[in-house]
Amino acid sequence: MFKVKFADIGEGLTEGKVAEVLVTLGQEVKAGDPLFFVETDKVNSEIPAPVTGKIANILIKADQDIVVGEVVMEIDDGSSTAASKPEPTPAVKGPEVKEEENASVVGATPVSNKLITRGLPKQTTPSACEATKSALADCAPALQEGNGTLPPRKTNFQAPNPEKHFDVIIVGAGVGGYVAAIKAANLGLKTLIIEKGAYGGVCLNIGCIPTKTLLKSGKVFEQTVHKAASFGIEISKDAKITVNWKAVIERKEDVVKKLSSGVLYLMNKNKIKHIEGVAEAIDNHTIKVNGETFTTDDLIIATGSNPRGLTLPGFEEAEKTGFLINSTHALSLPKLPKKVIIIGGGVIGVEFASMFASYGSEVVLLQGLPTILEMLDADLSKEMSKILSSKSNITIVTNAMIKGIEKNKVVYELDGKEIKLEADYCLQSVGRKPFTEGFENIGLKKAGNGYIEIANDYCQTNLDNVYAIGDVNGRLMLAHVASHEGLIAVNHIARKKGIAHAEDMKMEFERVPSCIYASPEIATIGKTEEQCKKENLDYKAFKFPFQAIGKALADGDTHGFVKLIIENKYQTVIGAHIIGNRATEMISELAVAMESESTISEIAHAIHPHPTMSEAIGEAAEALLTGKTLNL
Ligand SMILES: Cc1cc2nc3c(=O)[nH]c(=O)nc-3n(C[C@H](O)[C@H](O)[C@H](O)COP(=O)(O)OP(=O)(O)OC[C@H]3O[C@@H](n4cnc5c(N)ncnc54)[C@H](O)[C@@H]3O)c2cc1C
Numbered sequence: 001m002f003k004v005k006f007a008d009i010g011e012g013l014t015e016g017k018v019a020e021v022l023v024t025l026g027q028e029v030k031a032g033d034p035l036f037f038v039e040t041d042k043v044n045s046e047i048p049a050p051v052t053g054k055i056a057n058i059l060i061k062a063d064q065d066i067v068v069g070e071v072v073m074e075i076d077d078g079s080s081t082a083a084s085k086p087e088p089t090p091a092v093k094g095p096e097v098k099e100e101e102n103a104s105v106v107g108a109t110p111v112s113n114k115l116i117t118r119g120l121p122k123q124t125t126p127s128a129c130e131a132t133k134s135a136l137a138d139c140a141p142a143l144q145e146g147n148g149t150l151p152p153r154k155t156n157f158q159a160p161n162p163e164k165h166f167d168v169i170i171v172g173a174g175v176g177g178y179v180a181a182i183k184a185a186n187l188g189l190k191t192l193i194i195e196k197g198a199y200g201g202v203c204l205n206i207g208c209i210p211t212k213t214l215l216k217s218g219k220v221f222e223q224t225v226h227k228a229a230s231f232g233i234e235i236s237k238d239a240k241i242t243v244n245w246k247a248v249i250e251r252k253e254d255v256v257k258k259l260s261s262g263v264l265y266l267m268n269k270n271k272i273k274h275i276e277g278v279a280e281a282i283d284n285h286t287i288k289v290n291g292e293t294f295t296t297d298d299l300i301i302a303t304g305s306n307p308r309g310l311t312l313p314g315f316e317e318a319e320k321t322g323f324l325i326n327s328t329h330a331l332s333l334p335k336l337p338k339k340v341i342i343i344g345g346g347v348i349g350v351e352f353a354s355m356f357a358s359y360g361s362e363v364v365l366l367q368g369l370p371t372i373l374e375m376l377d378a379d380l381s382k383e384m385s386k387i388l389s390s391k392s393n394i395t396i397v398t399n400a401m402i403k404g405i406e407k408n409k410v411v412y413e414l415d416g417k418e419i420k421l422e423a424d425y426c427l428q429s430v431g432r433k434p435f436t437e438g439f440e441n442i443g444l445k446k447a448g449n450g451y452i453e454i455a456n457d458y459c460q461t462n463l464d465n466v467y468a469i470g471d472v473n474g475r476l477m478l479a480h481v482a483s484h485e486g487l488i489a490v491n492h493i494a495r496k497k498g499i500a501h502a503e504d505m506k507m508e509f510e511r512v513p514s515c516i517y518a519s520p521e522i523a524t525i526g527k528t529e530e531q532c533k534k535e536n537l538d539y540k541a542f543k544f545p546f547q548a549i550g551k552a553l554a555d556g557d558t559h560g561f562v563k564l565i566i567e568n569k570y571q572t573v574i575g576a577h578i579i580g581n582r583a584t585e586m587i588s589e590l591a592v593a594m595e596s597e598s599t600i601s602e603i604a605h606a607i608h609p610h611p612t613m614s615e616a617i618g619e620a621a622e623a624l625l626t627g628k629t630l631n632l
Pocket residue numbers: 171172173174175176177194195196197198199200201202203204206207208209211277278279280302303304305327328348435437438469470471472476477478479480481482517
């Protein structure tokens with residue numbers, strides 16, 4: 001008989017209330033099936049069955065308070081004959097920790113079964129998976145079933161040549177692939193990584209890092225020219241402040257080179273076998289590169305994405321003449337454009353608009369939709385649109401229907417009228433497409449738009465031993481998502497192999513922060529207010545402006561606000577949206593708050609240092625908690 005105990009569900013919680021019992025006496029349950037729902041002041045959890053069997057005894061009912069360690073049910077799993085009586089709740093007085101044979105389970109993760117005495121400090125115990133090899137054996141079946149959603153792992157693969165066989169092969173050394181490789185090596189997996197281009201992929205070479213480097217130079221120039229006087233810095237009338245574009249590009253290349261070569265250094269430091277070449281999958285265990293064949297237990301595809309382009313009249317010709325460029329070209333232009341047209345008002349389009357404008361270029365942003373950054377909380381996209389439009393050298397045209405390109409003119413339609421606009425360059429930033437060449441013939445399931453579909457939160461594909469991480473799975477095309485997914489996939493692979501210190505991580509797309517590094521910056525996480533309304537959620541939102549923050553005044557930049565959204569029942573943050581100077585640095589606090597399901601009182605009570613921009617988070621939290629602000 002398996003005694004199911006209410007386990008330590010984390011968050012430092014030692015008790016909860018049974019919200020609903022989800023099984024009945026005599027019911028057959030499989031390991032992982034939900035047994036009951038528990039509510040605490042921080043989390044609500046569905047507690048799954050740790051074993052397969054028949055419900056022999058239910059010792060709880062709805063609304064009952066339970067404590068960690070309490071026996072809540074008995075499941076006849078064939079291990080003994082009779083159902084036993086419930087064990088008494090642990091005594092309050094002693095700190096002893098009583099070891100039990102059977103581990104309780106939360107989600108897919110067996111957790112410590114050690115009893116925690118109410119009112120005394122929690123014993124820090126390793127999770128059951130980490131604690132012992134025998135506990136690992138318990139968790140392996142659940143893992144192999146992929147949390148009940150995937151077929152059991154095939155174990156019959158025979159490596160033809162052990163020298164050329166790896167625990168994991170990773171294709172693509174972008175931020176997804178290279179971080180996965182380091183983690184795999186750290187976990188003791190024999191790892192091979194293959195890269196056909198530059199180490200660090202898009203992010204380090206032609207994405208995040210070079211754009212931010214160019215944005216920084218532009219900001220320095222803009223501040224010197226337009227803001228120095230407001231800070232009391234005088235520049236004499238005859239002083240010439242100019243952009244040395246060549247030097248700007250050289251600085252960017254220097255930064256990129258340092259980081260990209262740093263990746264190669266990390267591969268060597270971690271003794272990861274790496275090959276430069278184009279990888280091709282022969283089957284889900286076999287990879288060919290530079291004419292050589294390697295085999296692997298598990299394969300991680302981290303091949304990333306390329307810019308997408310429109311196929312409209314004149315576009316192909318304009319690409320050949322160099323008038324039509326993409327984000328990669330825009331990072332290395334031979335000269336700073338006087339005027340640039342940007343097609344696409346998404347994240348990349350807005351960052352480039354902000355970047356070119358900061359150097360003094362005239363920018364026209366053509367957006368097909370009624371607003372730029374339409375995926376954002378409407379308060380942010382409106383504010384961003386207002387701030388960008390207030391700059392003398394940025395024009396935003398919404399609802400612009402692009403018709404084509406004629407030489408160095410972009411043709412578009414607005415309110416039924418055709419308009420032809422001339423510029424030095426036209427940058428199109430209309431999204432990206434997955435890079436899946438070489439993986440066409442192994443039976444991978446693709447989503448309608450060509451991305452490799454992931455079947456679960458571990459980034460496994462429809463092929464049990466093949467994982468797709470980063471841009472290639474098309475879920476959220478961000479660098480930190482790619483590397484986080486890499487960690488998840490590798491930990492999952494290591495757990496399948498019974499590696500004790502591997503962790504059970506899962507991808508939670510609702511908790512991914514995303515940032516826009518324009519001027520001002522934007523950073524968001526969780527639900528927008530529009531989503532809350534659409535989903536009929538019981539929520540509350542508050543916006544605290546940076547105008548009332550001392551640090552913003554000292555920095556000479558009071559644009560923007562912090563907007564927090566909480567749900568009313570448990571008062572946890574479900575959305576956070578920041579626009580303003582340093583927004584991208586501030587969002588991490590809210591990412592941690594969401595990950596740990598902090599309540600708004602915990603955020604309000606956390607001491608925010610003064611003077612910082614993050615005081616606006618504390619102020620917004622205070623307003624949501626008490627209905628009143630302090631400094632407004
Ligand atoms: C201009 C721009 C700015 C951006 N700014 C940000 C930002 O500020 N923040 C952010 O989070 N994200 C940003 N992104 C997005 C971010 O760069 C990507 O989400 C991230 O790089 C994806 O990483 P990845 O590892 O999935 O793929 P990639 O970085 O694309 O790496 C894939 C690698 O696989 C290699 N490869 C492909 N096929 C094969 C093969 N068959 N054999 C061998 N090697 C192969 C490629 O050469 C490449 O190096 C930006 C993107 C762009 C374009």
